[in-house]
Amino acid sequence: MTDLAEPAHLVAPRRRDAAATRAAILEAAKRAFAVTGYDRTSLRDIAALAGSDVALIPRYFGGKEGLFTEALKATIAPDRLRDWDRRRFSRDVAEMMAGAADIADPRTRTFQFLLQAATSPTTAPLLGRAVQERFLAPIRDWLGDEAGQERARVLAAIYIGFLVERLIRGAALEGVERTAFVDRVTAVLEGVIDPQA
Amino acid sequence: MTDLAEPAHLVAPRRRDAAATRAAILEAAKRAFAVTGYDRTSLRDIAALAGSDVALIPRYFGGKEGLFTEALKATIAPDRLRDWDRRRFSRDVAEMMAGAADIADPRTRTFQFLLQAATSPTTAPLLGRAVQERFLAPIRDWLGDEAGQERARVLAAIYIGFLVERLIRGAALEGVERTAFVDRVTAVLEGVIDPQA
DNA sequence: GACAGATGTCAATGCGCGTTGACTTGGCCG
DNA sequence: CGGCCAAGTCAACGCGCATTGACATCTGTC
Known part of the structure; x- marks a missing residue:
C-alpha cells in the first residue's frame, strides 16, 4: 500500500490486552481505509500498521466488512x-x-x-x-x-x-x-x- | 458485481469486428467503473457486459489500467x-x-x-x-x-x-x-x- | 507456583483476479 | 474455391487476498 508516513507501529509495545489491540487495529484501519480505500487496503496492511497479527482481525471484527463499518462509525463522530x-x-x-x-x-x-x-x-x-x-x-x-x-x-x-x-x-x-x-x-x-x- | 439493471449484452450479436468489439468493451467499462469503481470491477464483469471475452481486454487496451484511463478520457467529454x-x-x-x-x-x-x-x-x-x-x-x-x-x-x-x-x-x-x-x-x-x- | 482461559502466532486453504499463450473459427482476397 | 491472417475462444498459471483452525504463550487467580 502507499506510504502512510507514520511510525512503523501505531502503539508502543503493549502487553497482552485485547481491548488495546482492538483499538490499535481500529485506529490503523481508519487511517488505512481513508488513504487507500476499502478494496486497496488489505488486512495485512492494517495488521502491520497496528503491530499485530492478521488473524486477529476476523476474530475481533468478524471480518473485513465488520472492521470497515466499525471504522466508519468511529470516523463519523459528533463534530466539534x-x-x-x-x-x-x-x-x-x-x-x-x-x-x-x-x-x-x-x-x-x-x-x-x-x-x-x-x-x-x-x-x-x-x-x-x-x-x-x-x-x-x-x-x-x-x-x-x-x-x-x-x-x-x-x-x-x-x-x-x-x-x-x-x-x-x-x-x-x-x-x-x-x-x-x-x-x-x-x-x-x-x-x-x-x-x- | 452489483446488478447493473441492463440487458445482458450491450450490443446486438455482431460479426467479427475488432473496432466494434473494442467500442463495446469501452462502453461496458464506462458503465461498470462508474457503478462499482475500479477495484470492485473485474475484467470478467466488463467482458460479460460487453458480450465478449476477457482475454480481449488486455489485448486491446494493454491491461486493466489502460482500459480505465481510456474510459476516463472518454467520460470527461466537453459538456454541452x-x-x-x-x-x-x-x-x-x-x-x-x-x-x-x-x-x-x-x-x-x-x-x-x-x-x-x-x-x-x-x-x-x-x-x-x-x-x-x-x-x-x-x-x-x-x-x-x-x-x-x-x-x-x-x-x-x-x-x-x-x-x-x-x-x-x-x-x-x-x-x-x-x-x-x-x-x-x-x-x-x-x-x-x-x-x- | 500451577492451572486455565484469554491472547497472540503461524501455516494452510480456497477463491477470484489479471494475464498469457496456444488453439479454433471466421471472413476477405486472389 | 482455398488459403491466410485477423478475430475470438479457451484453459491454465501465478499471485494476493480473507479466512480458518491448530498451536504456542502469556497472565491473572487460587
Whole structure:
C-alpha cells in the first residue's frame, strides 16, 4: 500500500490486552481505509500498521466488512462544531479551502474516508444515515434553525463540494486567484449562514 | 458485481469486428467503473457486459489500467454547457438536486465515475488536469469571466457538492423541505452566477 | 507456583483476479 | 474455391487476498 508516513507501529509495545489491540487495529484501519480505500487496503496492511497479527482481525471484527463499518462509525463522530467561532467561520473555511489538501491532516483523511464510502453503493446508505444523525443535526442546531434542515443540507453540500474541489485541485491557490477565491467562498458561506445579512 | 439493471449484452450479436468489439468493451467499462469503481470491477464483469471475452481486454487496451484511463478520457467529454439557458440554469439545477440520484441516468454514472477517480490517490491528479481543461475552462467561458477562473472554480465546487449530497441522501426531498431547499439552492447559485444582482 | 482461559502466532486453504499463450473459427482476397 | 491472417475462444498459471483452525504463550487467580 502507499506510504502512510507514520511510525512503523501505531502503539508502543503493549502487553497482552485485547481491548488495546482492538483499538490499535481500529485506529490503523481508519487511517488505512481513508488513504487507500476499502478494496486497496488489505488486512495485512492494517495488521502491520497496528503491530499485530492478521488473524486477529476476523476474530475481533468478524471480518473485513465488520472492521470497515466499525471504522466508519468511529470516523463519523459528533463534530466539534460548537468550538467554531461563528464570526470567523466563513473566512476560516474559505482560507482552508484555498490551500492544498494535506494527507497528514486527520480531517483530510476522515473526509477521504467518507468520500470513499459515498461512492460505494453498499456503504452509501449507511453513510447517508450516519451523516444525517451526526453531521446534519449538529449543523442545524448550530445554525439555530427550528423549522427545517434544508439550510444545514445546503451548507453541508457546499462544504463537501469545496473539499472535493480542493482534493482534485491538488495544489494551493496563489496570488490574485487565491484572494478572489477566498472572498467569493466567504460570501457564499455567509449567504447561507446569515441569509438576511 | 452489483446488478447493473441492463440487458445482458450491450450490443446486438455482431460479426467479427475488432473496432466494434473494442467500442463495446469501452462502453461496458464506462458503465461498470462508474457503478462499482475500479477495484470492485473485474475484467470478467466488463467482458460479460460487453458480450465478449476477457482475454480481449488486455489485448486491446494493454491491461486493466489502460482500459480505465481510456474510459476516463472518454467520460470527461466537453459538456454541452452552451445549451443551458442562463435564466433557468439555477432553478433547473436546484430542482435536479432536490430529486433522487438515478443510477439509470448516464450523467449520474459519469459523476460517480469521476468521484471514484477523485478518491484514488493515483487517478486524482489525472482527473484534476482533465477537469481543468474540459470542465473549468468551459464554465469560465460560459460565465464570461475574463480575469480569472475562481468563479468557475466556486461554481463547479458547489455543483459537485450538491451532487454528492444527493448521492448520499438517496431519496428525493418532499414537501416543505423540498421547496425551501430549491429556493435556497437557487439563491446560492444565482449569487455566484450574477454576483451583483 | 500451577492451572486455565484469554491472547497472540503461524501455516494452510480456497477463491477470484489479471494475464498469457496456444488453439479454433471466421471472413476477405486472389 | 482455398488459403491466410485477423478475430475470438479457451484453459491454465501465478499471485494476493480473507479466512480458518491448530498451536504456542502469556497472565491473572487460587
